Amino acid sequence: MNFNRLKFGATIGIIGGGQLGKMMAQSAQKMGFNVACLDPNPDSPCKSVADVFITAEYDDEEALNKLGQQSDVITYEFENISAQQLKQLTQQFNIPQSYQAIELLQDRLTEKQTLESAGTKIVPYVSLKDEKDLNQAIETLSYPFIVKTRFGGYDGKGQILVKNDSNVEEAKVLVSKHECVAEKFLDLDREVSLTVTIGNQKQIAYFPLQENEHRNQILFKTIIPARCDKEQEARKEVDKIIEKVHFVGTFTVEFFIDKSNHLYVNEIAPRPHNSGHYTIEACDYSQFDTHILAVTGQDLPQEIEILKPAVMMNLLGRDLDLLEDKFGDHPEWHVHIYGKTERKSDRKMGHMTILTNNVNETENEMLKQFKGRE
Ligand code: ADP
Numbered sequence: 041m042n043f044n045r046l047k048f049g050a051t052i053g054i055i056g057g058g059q060l061g062k063m064m065a066q067s068a069q070k071m072g073f074n075v076a077c078l079d080p081n082p083d084s085p086c087k088s089v090a091d092v093f094i095t096a097e098y099d100d101e102e103a104l105n106k107l108g109q110q111s112d113v114i115t116y117e118f119e120n121i122s123a124q125q126l127k128q129l130t131q132q133f134n135i136p137q138s139y140q141a142i143e144l145l146q147d148r149l150t151e152k153q154t155l156e157s158a159g160t161k162i163v164p165y166v167s168l169k170d171e172k173d174l175n176q177a178i179e180t181l182s183y184p185f186i187v188k189t190r191f192g193g194y195d196g197k198g199q200i201l202v203k204n205d206s207n208v209e210e211a212k213v214l215v216s217k218h219e220c221v222a223e224k225f226l227d228l229d230r231e232v233s234l235t236v237t238i239g240n241q242k243q244i245a246y247f248p249l250q251e252n253e254h255r256n257q258i259l260f261k262t263i264i265p266a267r268c269d270k271e272q273e274a275r276k277e278v279d280k281i282i283e284k285v286h287f288v289g290t291f292t293v294e295f296f297i298d299k300s301n302h303l304y305v306n307e308i309a310p311r312p313h314n315s316g317h318y319t320i321e322a323c324d325y326s327q328f329d330t331h332i333l334a335v336t337g338q339d340l341p342q343e344i345e346i347l348k349p350a351v352m353m354n355l356l357g358r359d360l361d362l363l364e365d366k367f368g369d370h371p372e373w374h375v376h377i378y379g380k381t382e383r384k385s386d387r388k389m390g391h392m393t394i395l396t397n398n399v400n401e402t403e404n405e406m407l408k409q410f411k412g413r414e
């Protein structure tokens with residue numbers, strides 16, 4: 041059935057014009073679709089590629105309607121949009137991803153409850169409504185634990201690691217301002233993630249398991265294939281999640297592996313994800329290509345193949361300061377620069393993917409290049 045299958049020339053409306061929106065747009069345009077994009081920042085990365093660009097806040101109802109009227113399908117590049125507004129929009133416009141994933145996953149508490157009810161293994165946690173609940177966290181989880189705001193966090197923003205009594209005051213301040221969750225801070229062996237695309241006829245395309253290193257809670261590098269044997273277990277966890285939550289398009293499940301080799305689901309990003317950027321060069325389909333295929337109602341590839349193992353390094357502002365003079369000497373780096381106007385030390389300005397027959401060697405070479413960087 042070709043239900044809601046869009047033909048080239050159709051317009052894809054993207055809520056959010058950051059790097060994810062831009063790379064989605066580039067995949068869409070390659071396939072012959074037009075792109076309309078809504079973002080409050082007139083200088084956002086997607087501005088330079090979108091056919092139509094609407095400068096407006098994400099909750100601007102009139103602007104969202106305008107985007108809908110100009111689009112044959114609406115998608116989004118990030119989860120912090122209003123689930124309520126998305127729900128209203130779904131009554132009027134074609135939004136195959138719908139609002140349920142956003143509603144459940146933009147709140148860390150309902151996300152954890154959803155993961156529990158799906159039967160996946162997650163890290164022990166306590167809900168923190170106010171400061172008093174911190175005692176409960178100390179008792180149930182014991183130190184160290186990590187406090188995270190329920191809403192709006194990304195790249196470690198809105199998180200405090202509570203190592204001992206001396207950090208409790210800081211955590212109290214956060215909890216007094218925002219509802220939070222506390223979760224046991226694990227001694228990690230490694231982090232991995234699995235990117236998956238679901239088609240509008242429930243077809244499933246799994247990308248290979250990705251091994252991620254974070255520094256200061258921001259993704260530093262991704263290595264493919266992951267150097268551990270957790271791929272099948274991770275897929276099974278993803279399958280449980282798919283049973284519970286409606287997905288169409290690309291999403292990523294982040295996992296922790298502790299020192300006892302236990303796999304825990306950390307969180308779900310209901311959109312293309314930083315740890316899947318390597319797919320542009322290293323796989324036969326990128327996570328953006330499959331996202332566009334899914335939301336426009338096309339079939340999905342049955343298997344995604346790794347064309348070559350790869351190391352993906354993020355390029356924050358501080359990394360550009362360190363490395364940009366070297367780009368010209370390294371055509372093998374496959375550099376992507378997103379086009380953000382202001383460079384900040386911790387801001388994701390771009391990334392690069394290095395294809396390799398020996399990920400360990402390439403990882404060591406890259407670590408030398410990034411030497412001295414926190
Ligand atoms: P974000 O939404 O900012 O990505 P995460 O919950 O994924 O939030 O946290 C960011 C990073 O912080 C993780 O990828 C991991 O490196 C570290 N981290 C978060 N929670 C824990 C935990 N419970 N135990 C160990 N490390 C953690």
Ligand code: MG
Nearest residue numbers: 195294306307
């Ligand atoms: Mg994360």
